[in-house]
Amino acid sequence: MKTISSQRRLRVTLWITTVLLLIFSGLSMRFGVVELSWAEFVSVVNGTTEQPMHERLIWQVRMPRLGTALAAGGLLSLCGLLMQNLFRNPLAGPSLLGVTSGSSLGVALVTMATTALGWQLEQLSFLGVIPLAALAGALGVLSIILMVSKKMNDHHSLLIFGVMLGYLTGALITILQFKSNADNIRSFVMWGMGSFADVSPSILMVLVLTLGVSYLIIQRQAMPMNHFLLGDTYARSMGTDVRKLRRNMVAICGVQVGLVTAYCGPVAFIGLTVPIVARLLVGGSDHRQTIPAATLLGMLAGLVCDQMSIWLTLPLNAITAAMGAPMLIALLIRSKNGMLRL
Amino acid sequence: MKPELQLRQLTFGYNGIALLEPSDLLMSGGQLVGLCGLNGSGKSSLFRIIAGLETNYTGDVLLNGQSLRNTSIIERSQNIAVVTTERPRLEGIDVWTLFEMAAHGRVNPEQMAQHIEHCLHVTDTAHMAHRRLAHLSDGELQKVMFGRALAQNTSILLADEPTAFLDYRAKQELTALMRKLAHDQNKLIFFSSHDLELVKEFADIRYALANGKLNRIAEDQLI
Numbered sequence: 001m002k003t004i005s006s007q008r009r010l011r012v013t014l015w016i017t018t019v020l021l022l023i024f025s026g027l028s029m030r031f032g033v034v035e036l037s038w039a040e041f042v043s044v045v046n047g048t049t050e051q052p053m054h055e056r057l058i059w060q061v062r063m064p065r066l067g068t069a070l071a072a073g074g075l076l077s078l079c080g081l082l083m084q085n086l087f088r089n090p091l092a093g094p095s096l097l098g099v100t101s102g103s104s105l106g107v108a109l110v111t112m113a114t115t116a117l118g119w120q121l122e123q124l125s126f127l128g129v130i131p132l133a134a135l136a137g138a139l140g141v142l143s144i145i146l147m148v149s150k151k152m153n154d155h156h157s158l159l160i161f162g163v164m165l166g167y168l169t170g171a172l173i174t175i176l177q178f179k180s181n182a183d184n185i186r187s188f189v190m191w192g193m194g195s196f197a198d199v200s201p202s203i204l205m206v207l208v209l210t211l212g213v214s215y216l217i218i219q220r221q222a223m224p225m226n227h228f229l230l231g232d233t234y235a236r237s238m239g240t241d242v243r244k245l246r247r248n249m250v251a252i253c254g255v256q257v258g259l260v261t262a263y264c265g266p267v268a269f270i271g272l273t274v275p276i277v278a279r280l281l282v283g284g285s286d287h288r289q290t291i292p293a294a295t296l297l298g299m300l301a302g303l304v305c306d307q308m309s310i311w312l313t314l315p316l317n318a319i320t321a322a323m324g325a326p327m328l329i330a331l332l333i334r335s336k337n338g339m340l341r342l
Numbered sequence: 343m344k345p346e347l348q349l350r351q352l353t354f355g356y357n358g359i360a361l362l363e364p365s366d367l368l369m370s371g372g373q374l375v376g377l378c379g380l381n382g383s384g385k386s387s388l389f390r391i392i393a394g395l396e397t398n399y400t401g402d403v404l405l406n407g408q409s410l411r412n413t414s415i416i417e418r419s420q421n422i423a424v425v426t427t428e429r430p431r432l433e434g435i436d437v438w439t440l441f442e443m444a445a446h447g448r449v450n451p452e453q454m455a456q457h458i459e460h461c462l463h464v465t466d467t468a469h470m471a472h473r474r475l476a477h478l479s480d481g482e483l484q485k486v487m488f489g490r491a492l493a494q495n496t497s498i499l500l501a502d503e504p505t506a507f508l509d510y511r512a513k514q515e516l517t518a519l520m521r522k523l524a525h526d527q528n529k530l531i532f533f534s535s536h537d538l539e540l541v542k543e544f545a546d547i548r549y550a551l552a553n554g555k556l557n558r559i560a561e562d563q564l565i
Contacts, residue, residue, distance in 0.1 A: 006439075044492040223443060223446045223447070226435070226439075226443045227443060229430070229432055229434075229435060230430045230432070230440075230443075231428055232388075232425075232538055233395055233426055233428060234424070234426065234428065234430065236394075236395055236415055236419075237395060237418075237419060237422070237423065237426075238419055238443065238444055238494060239415055239416050239418075239419030239420070240415070241415045241448070247455055279434055284434040284435060284436065284439065284474075285432065285433070285434025285435055286434070286435065286439050340433075341432075341433035341434070341476070342432060342433060342434050
């Protein structure tokens, strides 16, 4: 029956993605600013290398960066999938709730404060000021949204609220930038370009753990999320508490995107594009299939975008959009029967 | 045990205008109950209240003797399936998956395929099993949404205008099916329709909702 064929599509998708993940992970270990041979890479892995520089390069630079790209890509894509379900809109993405702009506001505030105190932001970077400010901003906005969403019965109000919050923080950021000095603005802009390079192993663990736990929670909600697609009335009549589900989705999304944005900057486009591609590949919106597919594809997207940004020495956000936008346009043109819809 | 729904002094309204004056009503399994009424008479509100989807009313609705206000969403979904006039046009969900969604957690996984095939068969929708909801006609989707309610495997089925988009033959067939399900499986099926003839022909008990009053249509009034 249909379910079997869509399960097969899911399996094929997951297998191909896994193979690509392994290939790109391997390449990411070997190539970069410094190029290693396969023999050198293997000798680092089995501990026989005599080059401490190679060891440091693999274990302290490339591995954490690889892990970050995978975890962040997975988190953003899962979050995008949740958002598209929450707003019943295939164009929703992680940035829609205003959590990303909350992070930006946090960082902009810090930038401004350091300017006012006559410091340079770069001197404070070792304190982890930027990620902490971003996290605080994200959590601040998230708690506002959670408070407000209790009063809001439909997703349209929530959508408008999130977008308005984005504009509001945007305006504040503009004012703060206007008052800031050039060097601090530069730090802010650099953060805004996104990067998977600056994550410490302990933060990486947090990201990986968040991905694992949120994946397990979301996977268990696959059926309620399917119910949700039918609209509030049908979802409730079929046993899904839509208010609770909506609140949980907002909370999970906020944590996912808040963490990623704090440590990697506001990474654009992955969370928007990957769920759409996942639906196309598994051939439907059934969350039992799209959740695993989007997660794995997101990890691949994170990795590929990061590698591209290394090879081309361009900022991450330039790559995600430069790759994501044409892909989405091509899919739009090719899909005859509206497969991009939910 | 036969399923039972009871209205006790149920009243509801909209903007201060009473759509229903205090009414009592008892429905139990094994019956097809039909409700007639004009547009805006409050039929859909009544269905939403009985289904537990609307709480803005006074009086009480009892589900098997228990007030609906004290039941959980899960509990209601185990007892009451609903067909509304909404038709979700989803691109990414096909009919089979839709039925699976309704039966999920109510039918054990080994019997799932058999259960779904049965529901597809009785509602004459088996040939659409692999079609996506967005690609069905209004009438087809309406039949499918009814089949989905059956797949939910409940003893009570509330159907608001389930035949509105169906052609003459399909209307007759679906209403006959509701009657058969009520009689053979002791289900309580409550449906509304604009079509008085249809209600007359198939319903065991008939009500009319007009001017805020819920009246039973007596046999002699039917002639």
